[in-house]
Amino acid sequence: MIDWTDRHCRYFHRLLSPHARLYTEMIATGAILYGDAARHLDFDNSEHPVALQLGGNEPEALARAARAGQDWGYDEINLNCGCPSDRVQKGAFGACLMSTPALVADCVKAMRDAVDIPVTVKHRIGLDYDESYGFVRDFVGTVHEAGCEVFIVHARNAVLKGLSPKENREIPPLRYDVARQLKRDFPRTLIVLNGGLTDPGDTLAHVGQGGGELDGVMLGREAYHRPRVLSELSRRLWPETPIPGDEAVVRAMMDYAGRQVAGGVPLRSVVRHMLGLFNTQGGARRWRQMLSDNRLLAANDPALIDAAWQVVANAAERRAA
Numbered sequence: 001m002i003d004w005t006d007r008h009c010r011y012f013h014r015l016l017s018p019h020a021r022l023y024t025e026m027i028a029t030g031a032i033l034y035g036d037a038a039r040h041l042d043f044d045n046s047e048h049p050v051a052l053q054l055g056g057n058e059p060e061a062l063a064r065a066a067r068a069g070q071d072w073g074y075d076e077i078n079l080n081c082g083c084p085s086d087r088v089q090k091g092a093f094g095a096c097l098m099s100t101p102a103l104v105a106d107c108v109k110a111m112r113d114a115v116d117i118p119v120t121v122k123h124r125i126g127l128d129y130d131e132s133y134g135f136v137r138d139f140v141g142t143v144h145e146a147g148c149e150v151f152i153v154h155a156r157n158a159v160l161k162g163l164s165p166k167e168n169r170e171i172p173p174l175r176y177d178v179a180r181q182l183k184r185d186f187p188r189t190l191i192v193l194n195g196g197l198t199d200p201g202d203t204l205a206h207v208g209q210g211g212g213e214l215d216g217v218m219l220g221r222e223a224y225h226r227p228r229v230l231s232e233l234s235r236r237l238w239p240e241t242p243i244p245g246d247e248a249v250v251r252a253m254m255d256y257a258g259r260q261v262a263g264g265v266p267l268r269s270v271v272r273h274m275l276g277l278f279n280t281q282g283g284a285r286r287w288r289q290m291l292s293d294n295r296l297l298a299a300n301d302p303a304l305i306d307a308a309w310q311v312v313a314n315a316a317e318r319r320a321a
């Protein structure tokens with residue numbers, strides 16, 4: 001998610017969910033091929049499995065960017081066919097690619113020829129107000145023939161004119177049945193459901209482990225705003241894997257922030273992703289306030305994380321007493 005799932009966010013989320021697959025923000029091919037590739041591609045080893053999401057529409061450029069991603073150590077390359085922003089539409093990529101499935105197939109083929117890791121696609125279920133199933137079925141069919149075996153389905157249409165990106169994540173209705181139908185029509189593909197998933201029980205009901213038909217689930221906003229949902233899902237999916245408790249997560253993030261600050265990264269860039277850690281618990285408001293207080297952040301001292309943690313821990317003690 002652009003501006004959200006940067007490397008600091010992914011490091012944090014990995015602590016909360018040892019096995020979930022993490023995705024980068026969408027990175028345009030030009031940023032990798034002609035920009036500061038290290039700035040966009042660097043990640044911590046602990047992030048594996050981690051996928052690089054690309055934005056672009058030229059097979060050759062996508063192939064070169066995918067190759068760069070593989071060389072950098074990514075585990076998967078994902079092509080964005082779901083973003084409806086004006087900027088992305090001007091570049092003629094993101095969601096508007098769904099109207100040219102043959103081009104997406106060419107892009108996928110070129111990327112697959114360039115790398116050995118999986119090439120996957122994230123897409124919507126329709127464009128504008130066309131709700132015909134045939135549109136997305138033909139899109140998936142064409143792209144599947146080009147060798148894509150994993151489709152991450154954001155199960156609502158993208159409205160290209162008249163809705164902002166935010167509205168495009170809220171107004172077009174969610175239609176999970178379309179993802180299920182895709183799974184029935186393309187049983188050899190992996191269909192991963194995305195869009196509006198929040199409650200762990202309801203989320204897992206979509207996949208095999210919870211009695212559902214689909215192969216995976218992707219969480220966006222809930223994972224960002226209430227990151228402990230990642231731990232709750234992990235405990236159910238991989239009960240044998242221990243998940244660090246609150247204090248261990250806080251200590252690990254303090255160590256990480258210390259290393260990042262020593263390397264010139266502002267403390268704010270790390271802690272801004274942690275504001276939701278205690279959401280729905282006592283002390284959550286004070287935690288958020290302290291970690292977003294400009295005056296406190298100005299010192300650039302990772303001890304701020306510890307100070308905020310003391311507030312949360314004291315609130316928990318008071319509740320227990």
Ligand SMILES: Cc1cc2nc3c(=O)[nH]c(=O)nc-3n(C[C@H](O)[C@H](O)[C@H](O)COP(=O)(O)O)c2cc1C
Pocket residue numbers: 001002003004024025026053080082083122154169194195196197218219220221222
């Ligand atoms: C701030 C923000 C940035 C996003 N950036 C991307 C992106 O770079 N690539 C992408 O595929 N989706 C992006 N999305 C969409 C999410 O990945 C997801 O598809 C959408 O929010 C619906 O899922 P959710 O209800 O679990 O959040 C973004 C969403 C938000 C809120």
